Amino acid sequence: MAKIDKKALGKDPITPVLVQDPHVSGRSARKPLEASIGQEVRRLREQLGITIAKLAKAADMSSGMLSKIENGSTSPSLASLLALSQSLNVPVSALFRQFEQSGAATFVKAGEGLEIERRGTRAGHQYLLLGHAPHGDLVVEPYLITLRDSSDVFPVFQHEGLEFIYILEGEMVYRHGDMTYRMKVGDSLFFDSTTPHGPQEMLDLPIRFLSVISYPREG
Numbered sequence: 001m002a003k004i005d006k007k008a009l010g011k012d013p014i015t016p017v018l019v020q021d022p023h024v025s026g027r028s029a030r031k032p033l034e035a036s037i038g039q040e041v042r043r044l045r046e047q048l049g050i051t052i053a054k055l056a057k058a059a060d061m062s063s064g065m066l067s068k069i070e071n072g073s074t075s076p077s078l079a080s081l082l083a084l085s086q087s088l089n090v091p092v093s094a095l096f097r098q099f100e101q102s103g104a105a106t107f108v109k110a111g112e113g114l115e116i117e118r119r120g121t122r123a124g125h126q127y128l129l130l131g132h133a134p135h136g137d138l139v140v141e142p143y144l145i146t147l148r149d150s151s152d153v154f155p156v157f158q159h160e161g162l163e164f165i166y167i168l169e170g171e172m173v174y175r176h177g178d179m180t181y182r183m184k185v186g187d188s189l190f191f192d193s194t195t196p197h198g199p200q201e202m203l204d205l206p207i208r209f210l211s212v213i214s215y216p217r218e219g
Helices: 032-047 054-060 064-070 078-088 090-099
Strands: 125-129 138-147 162-176 179-184 190-194 197-216
Touching: 032 064, 032 078, 032 090, 064 078, 078 090, 078 190, 179 197, 190 197
Parallel strands: none
Antiparallel strands: 125 138, 138 197, 162 179, 162 190, 162 197
């Protein structure tokens, strides 16, 4: 399946990663996000009265992959979530309904954020979504971004809203419009994200930084 540019998805809410229930055991306790998505996909599929094979074909994925998603044993990509929501005829946010019912707190264990595909995602570049506010007038998306490979030209981003980045590890030159900033551990940058921006030069790899994007929710 072709990778889908996150920007092209509009303002459909993506993954609210909410507080883990300490009473849940086994695989669900270790990966509550994947388990809840899987349970909701299965519930919606059964509600429509269709088989795994039929839904998998509609979503352009293998039956084995869909079975893993329903069992909570794999983390679906954003492209897969979009394909499933379209095949089930529900908004992407419907796949996270069980999280929304859990409350508004967000708790993500180290390394367990949802890995998503964005323009610029490739080998050596990782985006982990750490949480999402499913309600309210403002959408806030916190990411942990890791860059391990400087061989590729990094894309320039431009999107609605405001963005804040904070460097946790490494050093890079970051461009915002016609300005560049040499950023190292502890440095931060807050900017209007409608202006073209993005890493321009990798100086000390790996580079890890927090990126918090906010924009008005449509509708």
